[in-house]
Amino acid sequence: MKMDGVLKLYFGESNLPTPDYIKRAASKAMEDGYTYYSENAGLPGLRQDLAAYYRRVHDVALDPQAEIVVTASGVQALNLGIRCLLNPGDEALVLTPVWPNGAAIIRMDNAIPVEVPLPLCGDRYAVDFDALRAALTPRTRLLLYTSPSNPLGWVASDAEQDGLLAFARRHDLWLVADEVYDRLYYAGPSLGTPAPSILRKATRRDALLVTQSFSKTFCMTGWRLGWLIARRDVAEKAAQLNEFVVSHATSFIQRAAQSALAHGEEELLRMLERLRDNRDFCLDALRRLPGVTVPAPDGAFYVFPRIDGLIDSFAFCWKLLHETKLGIAPGVAFGAGGEGSVRICYAAERAILEPAMERFARFLSTSWD
Ligand SMILES: Cc1ncc(COP(=O)(O)O)c(C=O)c1O
Numbered sequence: 001m002k003m004d005g006v007l008k009l010y011f012g013e014s015n016l017p018t019p020d021y022i023k024r025a026a027s028k029a030m031e032d033g034y035t036y037y038s039e040n041a042g043l044p045g046l047r048q049d050l051a052a053y054y055r056r057v058h059d060v061a062l063d064p065q066a067e068i069v070v071t072a073s074g075v076q077a078l079n080l081g082i083r084c085l086l087n088p089g090d091e092a093l094v095l096t097p098v099w100p101n102g103a104a105i106i107r108m109d110n111a112i113p114v115e116v117p118l119p120l121c122g123d124r125y126a127v128d129f130d131a132l133r134a135a136l137t138p139r140t141r142l143l144l145y146t147s148p149s150n151p152l153g154w155v156a157s158d159a160e161q162d163g164l165l166a167f168a169r170r171h172d173l174w175l176v177a178d179e180v181y182d183r184l185y186y187a188g189p190s191l192g193t194p195a196p197s198i199l200r201k202a203t204r205r206d207a208l209l210v211t212q213s214f215s216k217t218f219c220m221t222g223w224r225l226g227w228l229i230a231r232r233d234v235a236e237k238a239a240q241l242n243e244f245v246v247s248h249a250t251s252f253i254q255r256a257a258q259s260a261l262a263h264g265e266e267e268l269l270r271m272l273e274r275l276r277d278n279r280d281f282c283l284d285a286l287r288r289l290p291g292v293t294v295p296a297p298d299g300a301f302y303v304f305p306r307i308d309g310l311i312d313s314f315a316f317c318w319k320l321l322h323e324t325k326l327g328i329a330p331g332v333a334f335g336a337g338g339e340g341s342v343r344i345c346y347a348a349e350r351a352i353l354e355p356a357m358e359r360f361a362r363f364l365s366t367s368w369d
Contacts, residue, residue: 003325007348007356010317010327012099012150013221014275014301014347019267022218022260029255038251041239042070042227046254050227053261057183060199066232067204069239072249074180074213074226079105080245081209081228084237085142085174086111092142093135093173095127097304097334097341099150102178106144114140117337118154120306123295125154129163142174143167148181148195151304151334151343153297155187155195165201165208173207180213180226183268184275187298191272192265195299199229207231216300217268218260223253275301278346278353285357289364301347304331309369310340317342319368324359 041047047064054060062068071077078101086092088110094103096115103113114135118125132143145164147156156164168175177198185195202208213226226249228238242248279296282303286294291308310316313330321327331341344360346353 025259026256029252034252073224077211077228090141095145097338115336144176146178148299155298181300183217326359
């Protein structure tokens with residue numbers, strides 16, 4: 001953080017600022033008096049708009065009063081939701097490599113995360129259902145997966161979604177789906193089509209909890225706003241529990257988020273075009289390098305190249321940073337299956353990505369190990 005001249009590709013956010021219309025909506029909301037306490041589950045108007053957004057974007061019908069809880073970020077949605085589901089000593093299956101906060105939250109609840117890696121099968125990561133079955137114990141209560149995935153860019157296929165839902169139903173588990181990157185998806189019939197939500201397959205009576213965020217889709221990382229969707233008994237508990245955590249997300253930010261939902265599609269499309277170009281540029285540059293395997297990510301904004309012979313990704317990234325001033329994230333940070341790879345965030349401008357890929361290639365051509 002303190003070094004000058006570092007090309008920073010270790011962050012999990014776009015370098016685009018929050019669009020002006022959202023900033024203006026927040027100012028107006030403050031002027032309009034959205035500076036008081038509001039409902040624990042979020043402004044009713046925002047929950048209604050979220051339900052309308054799901055109908056429009058995912059073709060899913062939700063009850064805004066009973067099935068949606070607004071939270072102060074995606075990570076708070078995970079925290080609140082998981083806390084409602086686990087007792088101390090319970091076990092939770094977590095598909096890895098993955099952003100580590102889910103497993104950390106499980107530990108904070110005095111429960112035990114059991115990591116089950118997604119193996120790389122050919123040019124695609126895939127769910128290993130045999131490994132999931134083998135990891136079950138009588139204490140297993142929950143299965144957490146992230147699709148689109150940070151750091152893999154993996155998106156659960158139709159068959160994998162069916163399989164995960166059937167597995168959860170058969171073994172009486174809660175299925176927790178982190179879908180914060182659903183709009184950053186490049187494999188749909190057209191850009192802007194979301195990654196299919198598990199909500200399309202599940203019924204509202206299923207033991208399902210989906211966590212979501214305004215951070216990635218609307219470039220609102222610093223605003224701290226998200227939501228969760230859950231079966232109504234758990235949604236009700238989550239809203240009650242929120243009283244003792246943050247009470248509710250900031251009122252004027254919730255109001256600004258209503259504008260994001262109403263007017264965000266054009267900016268989103270522009271960002272997606274840019275991200276897809278960046279992804280293709282990075283894939284092309286990385287695939288030229290000997291000893292590097294990199295599956296094409298279908299979603300999010302990361303590539304996760306695997307490097308032959310890499311056994312200490314932390315040391316690799318440290319040396320890369322100090323010798324070339326390129327900052328990327330070590331794969332080991334993302335749990336089981338992550339060692340041997342590194343994560344590169346490609347949501348930066350080309351003027352950064354181009355020299356970054358050059359530095360990476362040059363470093364790999366030296367005796368880095
Ligand atoms: C997979 C995943 N889930 C959730 C989040 C949380 O997003 P936020 O707390 O900014 O809403 C992130 C952020 O990087 C993420 O990568």
